[in-house]
Amino acid sequence: MPQDKSVILKVEHLSHSYGEVHAVRDISFSVKKGDIFSFLGPNGAGKSTAINVLITLLPLQKGEVVVAGYNLRTEREQVRRSIGIVFQEITLDRDMTVSETLEFHGDIYGLDRNLCRTRTQELLELVKLEDKVSAYIKELSGGMKRRLEIARGLMTRPKLLFLDEPTIGLDPQTRRKTWEYLKSVNAEGTSIFLTTHYMDEADELSDQIAIIDNGKIITSGTPDSLKNSLGEDIIYIETSDNLAAEKILLTIPGVKKVQSSESRIVLLSGTDGTHLLPRIIETLTGHEISVQAVNLKKPNMDDVFIHYTGRELRE
Amino acid sequence: MKFGFLPIYLRDMRRFFRFKHQLLSSFLQPILWLAFFGMAMAGNFDRILSSNSVIPGVLEVSYLTFMCAGIIGATILFTNMYGGFSLMFDKNWGILREIMASPLPRRDLIIGIASAAITKSWIQSAIILIFGIILGVTFFIGMSPLRTFISVIGFFLFVAAFATAFLCISLTLALRMDSPEGFQGISTLLTMPLFFLSNSLYPLEGLPPLMGTIALVNPLTHLITGIRYCTIGEHFSSIGMEVIYSSTEVLFSFLYLVIFSIVMFVITLKTVEKVEVS
Ligand SMILES: Nc1ncnc2c1ncn2[C@@H]1O[C@H](COP(=O)(O)OP(=O)(O)OP(=O)(O)O)[C@@H](O)[C@H]1O
């Protein structure tokens, strides 16, 4: 594979199966240096499987991957040295203290003891755990554990940080805080690959999002481009005859896409919906179809997900 | 990274000293065995055999002395057979995932755990030995200080080889099994026959032929042979039976344990390399 210096992670035709279960099917994508890249998908989509292959916990069955300039198939040790990891499940020893946890991590990566100590201090300040240095893990709250794990993932100054569902199970306030830490970590130059099934998380953090479902990438792009691909606004309309209305609506300039069902019509508008809406009502009324209800909103990631997968995100 | 196993070793040792109750019970258990079972049995044997048990011209040791070596051996067996338990915990609920995703070689993981197990086994056996002597066990009788020193070194080498072997068996079990109950069940199932089909509580000469033969391939027998040779001597009698160890026999026992532990180490390493923690 030709190496591109501006790319921190390049994945080509990656597949992974557990026996008969095809968890990841032929996915390709790349992450630019300095970016935050998210895998957005429902439970069982294959996010953890993909991440576990990339961080060397699972063997690379099929595909070619370059992580931080190293070939995942042949240079696994170098890959391990270049990345930081925050696992989906809490992976801490309840009976170790906060500082022991970080020092142990530094030790198994062969970090110099003094360096280890200064970084421990720095990172605990970053994640606001400096007053917990000698607390035992079992004395920490869920959010504190998560923050400690993020600090641990950063101990070795990785070029690329992997996070598998970083804010799962955290309260809204702690989630927000965690996003802030991740953004500041990213601002200091660490590229980030994360998985999530929260739309708002992907939207808030990512430079690039890939929507993954049933082991496949369905679509990808920047959060804005994904939302814009749905048009300016989404308009929901209920009429006396939805089927007839659909045909008429399609002739109105500015209407991008119309989906009708018995109960309602979902219309994607290519222009400003607030100006389009009066025209819609006028036209339909002119065709003797009565408009019973309307609703207009800006598309969000939920809409993007529903649009591309054809269903609501299973939570 | 020459001493890559060191962080693993240090973490294990820290845990060993941190859990005070566990630490205390790991010392107390063998001591209680020795104190109650040993003293009671010794009292009975000595009464039954009081008249004709002494073989003239041969060093006569009490049953307590004879059995103390067996209790040390059995303790090392039990401790290490359950030694993989914390790895199973790390695998299912702990930091094995962190370790496996790090650049630490798998070999260093096993060496770290094994060297901690050896250290713990040394501490345990030394404590039983000292406590035994307080209770009246007559170890190192008639040995010069130099000979005693060499004997203690030999004793520790035997313990180290045996501890490594059984710790590795335990680690392999822990890596292959998913439930703590299953792990405990199998460990108990293995340790019981090993304990009774050995020379831990009685000399092999008194066993029925089939049991005696099985006992000969039992690594615990070879450990206890080594311990008795180092702590009592090459020729002695107890409860009316004469025991003679030739130095080739003892050397064979040692090599037997070393080879056994190397084989187990390699099997464990292969298991770790294949295991998927995700
Ligand atoms: N160890 C395993 N053995 C067999 N099948 C597995 C294993 N791990 C995951 N799977 C299956 O692979 C598929 C993808 O699972 P994966 O954990 O990668 O999904 P995910 O996107 O991370 O989901 P979640 O959001 O719930 O964490 C699922 O169908 C799951 O049942």
Ligand SMILES: [Mg+2]
């Ligand atoms: Mg997952």
